[in-house]
Amino acid sequence: MSDLKSLTLDALHRELGGKMVPFAGYDMPVQYPAGVMKEHQHTRAAAGLFDVSHMGQVILRGESYEEAALALETLIPVNVAGLAEGRQRYGFFTNDQGGILDDLMFANRGDHIFVVVNAACKDQDIALLQNGLPDGVAVEVIEDRALLALQGPEAEAVLATLNPAVADMTFMDVAVLDLNGAECWISRSGYTGEDGYEISVPNEAADAFARALLADERVLPIGLGARDSLRLEAGLCLYGNDIDAGTSPVEAALTWGIQKVRRTGGARAGGFPGADRILTELDSGTDRVRVGLKPQTRAPMRDGVALFASDDAGEDGGDQIGHVTSGGFGPTVGGPVAMGYVPTAHAAPGTVLYGDVRGKRLAVEVVALPFVAANFKR
Template structure:
């Protein structure tokens, strides 16, 4: 391989040195060197997050702000959700769409009163920011925040650990956020996450990220958690991984994300539609455009893990779908997966066979989440 064709060097988060100190096994992820697990291992990390509190470094994610009086209306032209009426302090899940209705990325955004604070996926952030600037950069300021780290503190005891350091954070409820101070610096904290558990995401200046992480790890409830357990936790929670379970070839309706499309954008009124791919997506919602495949949850009826890209077949051996995420669910103790299947096979209780090393493994379509969510709603 010549120098000209080598991959660019991996970027490092503000916590890189701390991960090495803690004995993390580092892997490339979204262009960054990231911890996949620590010495305790994936299973122990997964269970600790479910039982107590886990600290995740998610500083590879993209953080940006959209500012100006027209920011909310402008952003609403890019996503099929209600931005304009989102109250200050509230957070919402959104989807950036192609003109054909495919998903460019999924994201979270908060109305901070004087701006919109947006968090996008790490692997997509360069393209997302370019897309947002191209489409609405003339209507509002699009300001990337590359000097901010992002920590996620997740689990039923996360609130106990965090409020010792940041008094008042326990007043937040699920999908709300606010500005807080710690050690002379500014934090922006939302009560949200990617595990199905109660928890928080904490935006912190890169200069304070390591000190804050150390302060959190000093709390008796908290242990460091890597990407491996983050993946198993989010799959048990029925949450999509961009690039696996959703992508530009997938519409929100095919992905089962209808709940993310508020009524004001769906039907009637001046703000219905008006987002990229609206005619296709709204047609899929009202049945005028057929939906050929749907995202489903699957539980294996034998103890054989079923991984992504595994073919799914009907009883006669015809291909009817493909697994997009799959593993042995640590909480459930059984193999679980997400997949896209032909619409006729999407009803809970339907049986399909996963072809694992040439042998059929029976699986049953299951409702998601696989493990009940425990978000704190007040």
């Protein structure tokens, strides 16, 4: 454990009673004294503050935004060049086999691209950018800023007490604004399904900024436990579980992230790693797909649970047809929820499958995602 990295706000998390656990090479708070259930429910009802400083922050600079954008398009199957200034978009790095190396967020900040990548893949992603982009595009790794997420229906009202201009932002807008005396890079986004913001703040200002937010009675600190249950209810993928280097964006039901200009016809169609497979799957479909799963008992079905078409585990019970990739209790749903991969022929909502839980096959229904409707400010 001595090799674990500490967050800038490590002392604050411990002061707040955070239970620290290793995650993606960092010492991270998994929960606070309120507990995962209360933290989850509070985020859905008011506002929760998450420390996501373990994630990677990177700036890409070319002679112009367009130069950097077209270069990045050689690594991701997403419309980067067409993104308007002051806007952010979801994307993913792909490999030559059409699998997902990581998912990411990127923003058009006028003269450069701001990229946020997952902590577990951070070193790999930075190396990919440094080695995969032309010499004319500089890759600047940001190591002197914390990253905090304020999420929930009260997030706007809370953050607006520090700068009213945040209320003018809508979902996926980005801005540079003064918050609590510090220059902050802000996006109206997050990974909970709720309205909210992600805020990059200078390390030296992070403690005072976090305390200013936590001083508001509408805000509670939230750990990794509730972050996971919130994103699961929102039907959002966790890299390494729901998507990985062997999973294509089409299998993962992320086709909405591949804009038309990168799909067919025109000078910018294709041209990204794994394009042959991904474009073929967009046209012809896939053998399997990620779906929502609603267990029909109170028993959660967690990562790795095998899925079958029949409840008969005997000689004629059939072979395993799929598996759960994420699962647990959904506090807002009031019962267990899960996601996983099943054959396309078994992917229609309403289909009943069976998960093997401790040797028993229990019914699970295929359902549409998300489990809890998104609450973004459009």
